Amino acid sequence: MESKLIRLTVNGREEAVVADPLATLQDVLRDSLELTAVKSGCGQGGCGSCSVLVDGELRLSCLTLAERVEGAEITTLEGLNETNAIVPLQQAFVENYAAQCGYCTAGMVMAAKALLDRNPAPSRDEIVEGLSGNLCRCTGFAPIVRAVEQAARALSGEEAS
Amino acid sequence: MPELLRPGSVDEAAGLIGSHGAAAAVLAGGTSLLREIWPSDAGYLIAVDGLGLDRVEARDGGWSIGAAVPLRALREAVPIPALQAATREIGGPAVQNMATVGGNLFARAPFGDLAPALLALGADLVFASADGEATQPIDAFYAAWSDGAPPRAGLLIRIELDEPAGASAYLKCARRRYSTPSVVTVAACVETDGGTVSAARVALSGASAAPFRCGAAERAVIGSALDDAAMAAAAAAAEAAVTPATDPVATDWYRRRMAGVFVRRVLAQLA
Ligand SMILES: Cc1cc2nc3c(=O)[nH]c(=O)nc-3n(C[C@H](O)[C@H](O)[C@H](O)COP(=O)(O)OP(=O)(O)OC[C@H]3O[C@@H](n4cnc5c(N)ncnc54)[C@H](O)[C@@H]3O)c2cc1C
Ligand code: FES
Ligand code: FES
Numbered sequence: 001m002e003s004k005l006i007r008l009t010v011n012g013r014e015e016a017v018v019a020d021p022l023a024t025l026q027d028v029l030r031d032s033l034e035l036t037a038v039k040s041g042c043g044q045g046g047c048g049s050c051s052v053l054v055d056g057e058l059r060l061s062c063l064t065l066a067e068r069v070e071g072a073e074i075t076t077l078e079g080l081n082e083t084n085a086i087v088p089l090q091q092a093f094v095e096n097y098a099a100q101c102g103y104c105t106a107g108m109v110m111a112a113k114a115l116l117d118r119n120p121a122p123s124r125d126e127i128v129e130g131l132s133g134n135l136c137r138c139t140g141f142a143p144i145v146r147a148v149e150q151a152a153r154a155l156s157g158e159e160a161s
Numbered sequence: 162m163p164e165l166l167r168p169g170s171v172d173e174a175a176g177l178i179g180s181h182g183a184a185a186a187v188l189a190g191g192t193s194l195l196r197e198i199w200p201s202d203a204g205y206l207i208a209v210d211g212l213g214l215d216r217v218e219a220r221d222g223g224w225s226i227g228a229a230v231p232l233r234a235l236r237e238a239v240p241i242p243a244l245q246a247a248t249r250e251i252g253g254p255a256v257q258n259m260a261t262v263g264g265n266l267f268a269r270a271p272f273g274d275l276a277p278a279l280l281a282l283g284a285d286l287v288f289a290s291a292d293g294e295a296t297q298p299i300d301a302f303y304a305a306w307s308d309g310a311p312p313r314a315g316l317l318i319r320i321e322l323d324e325p326a327g328a329s330a331y332l333k334c335a336r337r338r339y340s341t342p343s344v345v346t347v348a349a350c351v352e353t354d355g356g357t358v359s360a361a362r363v364a365l366s367g368a369s370a371a372p373f374r375c376g377a378a379e380r381a382v383i384g385s386a387l388d389d390a391a392m393a394a395a396a397a398a399a400e401a402a403v404t405p406a407t408d409p410v411a412t413d414w415y416r417r418r419m420a421g422v423f424v425r426r427v428l429a430q431l432a
Contacts, residue, residue: 063192
């Protein structure tokens with residue numbers, strides 16, 4: 001099949017890549033743009049490790065055709081901070097030992113960001129629901145939930161000050 | 162690899178589906194299709210975003226819901242308890258942002274968790290074909306399924322939903338909370354008149370080859386109070402009516418038992 005020029009806005013930058021018309025956003029982000037925080041756990045929508053934000057909404061890049069998000073704002077973990085320093089949400093993951101092998105972590109952080117952007121003060125149950133599409137197979141979910149709780153507290157503290 | 166086609170209008174999309182027949186597959190959110198498509202023999206994917214089918218319009222006494230409305234947008238636009246509960250129980254947040262109402266109505270068991278809610282609420286489905294629009298009650302759509310698969314129904318363009326006359330509730334029986342396939346899902350909509358049930362719709366998904374309305378469970382409660390005896394009779398009727406399958410999620414035996422248990426529980430929410 002003929003390749004196609006696909007124009008994407010990723011982490012605030014205009015990108016143009018030549019790809020198969022049925023290339024997934026995951027393939028384009030990882031292979032063409034080398035944004036490897038986007039992981040490839042299952043390719044089936046089941047693990048959440050490929051989670052990105054499209055116009056601020058959580059999406060699975062493995063089930064999104066790159067061609068269909070032309071014109072949208074795509075954010076990967078790399079785009080959370082332009083200087084590549086870790087942001088408070090990531091710091092909360094570090095402090096709560098919420099990553100062991102780290103394979104799920106970028107997806108978890110993106111799911112947590114999508115949740116906190118909509119709901120800065122989630123209950124524990126809302127955090128569990130917000131992360132429910134993301135699987136961790138080694139750390140366990142308790143430290144991850146604690147990290148998001150801490151990030152939420154930090155966020156509301158920041159807003160108060 | 163299939164070819165991706167991007168029609169510019171509903172008429173053009175319906176025309177492509179008509180002319181390509183079995184070689185065409187409608188691509189909505191892609192959360193089912195893109196998992197299955199790679200080894201599939203579909204020659205053409207007909208994308209239905211950009212056709213204006215992603216809007217919910219409130220009209221007099223109800224809603225017109227575009228087939229390409231994502232599940233989360235449906236939850237935010239239509240404040241009916243059964244529908245809101247159903248959309249929260251399908252996949253996780255990312256799936257709910259991507260998966261569409263139309264795509265879910267075509268999902269095969271153990272998926273298809275929205276169907277019981279729309280069956281219990283008495284929705285109508287509107288299809289477009291080269292011959293124009295045709296409206297079908299949702300019960301008739303599912304009655305036409307065979308071997309757990311939908312008929313070649315053409316392009317679903319919208320769902321017409323009237324404000325329910327009664328109270329509605331929805332429950333999903335699953336192995337864990339959130340983002341998990343169902344054992345069974347049930348929904349009910351009940352109208353009462355002076356303590357007596359005057360109308361009832363009870364529907365199940367995952368319990369038979371296709372989602373269905375359980376007339377026997379409905380008859381068990383209509384004309385009496387929604388008390389323990391009536392709910393037990395409806396549960397027994399549902400257990401007798403389902404024809405469940407065994408799959409990695411649950412055995413047929415467990416699904417049958419849970420069909421009864423969850424019909425009783427969903428009715429208890431309305432008692
Ligand atoms: C991680 C994960 C978890 C999931 N969990 C659940 C769950 O808990 N419950 C559940 O019910 N489902 C679940 N699903 C299954 C499924 O993805 C959803 O049912 C979803 O709603 C399908 O919608 P879609 O828009 O993505 O459809 P697509 O994948 O685009 O299409 C699905 C099917 O519907 C047809 N179709 C779509 N739109 C139309 C239309 N307008 N007219 C005619 N045909 C059409 C397509 O041709 C295709 O056959 C899950 C999927 C994933 C990836
Ligand atoms: S790789 Fe996308 S959900 Fe697993
Ligand atoms: S840290 Fe290893 S999968 Fe989550």
